[in-house]
Amino acid sequence: GQNIDQPTEMTATEGAIVQINCTYQTSGFNGLFWYQQHAGEAPTFLSYNVLDGLEEKGRFSSFLSRSKGYSYLLLKELQMKDSASYLCAVSPLNDYKLSFGAGTTVTVRA
Amino acid sequence: SQTIHQWPATLVQPVGSPLSLECTVEGTSNPNLYWYRQAAGRGLQLLFYSVGIGQISSEVPQNLSASRPQDRQFILSSKKLLLSDSGFYLCASAGARLAGTSSYNEQFFGPGTRLTVL
Numbered sequence: 001g002q003n004i005d006q007p008t009e010m011t012a013t014e015g016a017i018v019q020i021n022c023t024y025q026t027s028g029f030n031g032l033f034w035y036q037q038h039a040g041e042a043p044t045f046l047s048y049n050v051l052d053g054l055e056e057k058g059r060f061s062s063f064l065s066r067s068k069g070y071s072y073l074l075l076k077e078l079q080m081k082d083s084a085s086y087l088c089a090v091s092p093l094n095d096y097k098l099s100f101g102a103g104t105t106v107t108v109r110a
Numbered sequence: 111s112q113t114i115h116q117w118p119a120t121l122v123q124p125v126g127s128p129l130s131l132e133c134t135v136e137g138t139s140n141p142n143l144y145w146y147r148q149a150a151g152r153g154l155q156l157l158f159y160s161v162g163i164g165q166i167s168s169e170v171p172q173n174l175s176a177s178r179p180q181d182r183q184f185i186l187s188s189k190k191l192l193l194s195d196s197g198f199y200l201c202a203s204a205g206a207r208l209a210g211t212s213s214y215n216e217q218f219f220g221p222g223t224r225l226t227v228l
């Protein structure tokens with residue numbers, strides 16, 4: 001089975017940086033995804049990591065350490081529109097399914 | 111890129127009534143399809159997935175069922191709804207993406223159906 005943990009809530013100020021951690025224990029590993037979900041809407045894809053290291057996409061970066069079963073999503077220069085839930089999801093090896101964490105609700109305050 | 115349609119967008123149903131939610135996919139062929147449920151303030155719970163027409167795998171025991179009558183159509187049904195069936199139902203389709211020399215399946219989500227059972 002899969003076990004994915006991430007914090008429930010985080011609050012940060014507009015313009016600041018927030019780091020959302022995700023730890024996982026899986027039977028086999030074929031990559032880790034981060035999704036953003038605004039309230040009442042469907043999740044949208046942010047990033048995918050399968051190799052160790054940092055992937056940067058504009059204000060968002062995602063890091064993976066396979067040996068530690070650990071990833072983080074870094075949000076820089078926070079904007080009010082970044083207030084959302086951020087979901088960590090793991091793809092097991094040779095499996096069609098994703099296992100999702102419960103999500104981290106980020107609230108950006110002025 | 112893929113487009114996923116779900117309807118209805120919102121639904122209010124009495125306990126014991128039947129349910130049929132439909133999902134259709136455009137822009138891809140032979141996708142893996144998924145039904146998720148998300149309770150208020152909770153994560154995504156995988157209900158069913160399908161790797162082809164007529165092939166359905168159930169993840170959790172419940173009073174729901176799924177069918178895939180066509181390649182890009184996925185239907186979620188119930189004969190008698192329970193109060194606990196209330197939630198946000200999301201259909202997803204997996205599409206292959208390239209990442210360097212490897213590939214991965216990114217899941218694209220439909221807009222969802224918000225179901226309230228009273």
